[in-house]
Amino acid sequence: MGDPTIGNGTAGSEADQSAASQREMLRLVSELYYVRQLGQPEIATLTGFSISKVSRLLASARAAGVVRISVEGAPQEPAPLARALSAALGVEVWVTPGHETDPALAARLCGVAAAPRLAEELPEDGAIGLTGGYTVESLVAALPAVSRPRTVVVPLVGGWDSSNPHLNSNEIARRLAERVGASVRLLHAPGLLDDEATTAALLADSAVTATTRYWGELRLALVGMSGAPRFAPGYGTVMDRLDDAGRSRLTARGAVGDVAGHLVRLDGSFVADEWERRTISIPVDTLRKVPRVVGIAAGSNKVETIVAGARTGLLHLLITDEPTAAAALALLGYAGAAPGVAPATTPTE
DSSP states (O other): OOOTTSSTTOHHHHHHHHHHHHHHHHHHHHIIIIISOOOHHHHHHHHOOOHHHHHHHHHHHHHHTSSOOOOOOOOSSOOHHHHHHHHHHTSEEEEEOOOOOSHHHHHHHHHHHHHHHHHTTSOSEEEEEEOOOHHHHHHHHHOOOOOOTEEEEEESBOOOOSSOGGGOHHHHHHHHHHHHTOEEOOOOSOSBOSSHHHHHHHHTSHHHHHHHGGGGGEEEEEEEEEOOTTBOOSSOOGGGGSOHHHHHHHHHTTOOEEETTEEEOTTSOBOOOHHHHTBOBOOHHHHHTOSOEEEEOOSGGGHHHHHHHHHTTOOSEEEEEHHHHHHHHHHTTOTTSSTTOOOOOOBOO
């Protein structure tokens, strides 16, 4: 009996030819899309395929290695702007790219750009804490999938907030845990309560302490920072929990924003106010003991906040974008640091 792999129409030859033909089809469709820069509808018209089939072929081409996409890695050395701000504030600084003037866009882009590098900061075990916030939410959403099964994620502030999902620290903590394969402990408390007595009672409740006990075991804290009470950045912030009288009161006391639920002045001192005493958040003394505290904020409404946040001594790493960093240097008196960029002055009133 002859060799079954030899001769016309043998199974081995047919399989090889079919595989080669399929790979050539993947290569052709990929060339049309990536090299000749035709859109998927145009390719569908040329080939007679449906648009969905073209999409599947392009996905298969990437999976099979017919198409190999490479992206230049991020710079390993900090940019001059980052080094200058780091020296001025005395903390490590990462500066993300982008020149968005809209505060909401700047905040989200900063979070997305910081995500890959922040993934490398995640500890292999222990507790990871985070606040809510526009920038923190976008960072978590853009975080590359990594494996940290020995960690537990906990919120650092209360935040059942149905009107502003980016302030719902429980939901953001849950998403982070899913991204890294960690467990999560939710904080069953709102961000702001009606009075100080209720806040104290809730902090002593066993359902809350089951989560807050992890605050003393944190290996990493990721904290967002809101802008001053006078700003209306175009998205919901914790300052929206204040009425006009409250905003005026905190402005008069020098508050330029908050760090993890704690009001700060430009010089880095904390503002003592009943608003803070009604807030569920990690205590300052506990946050100071965390080995790695990362603060992230960007936008024209956050210039004073990042300076104040760094001056508190709480942060080990500050992440912001280019315009915010440049404006912060200008605020600190570095002439020419921020050509054409100035802190926003749009008040809420």
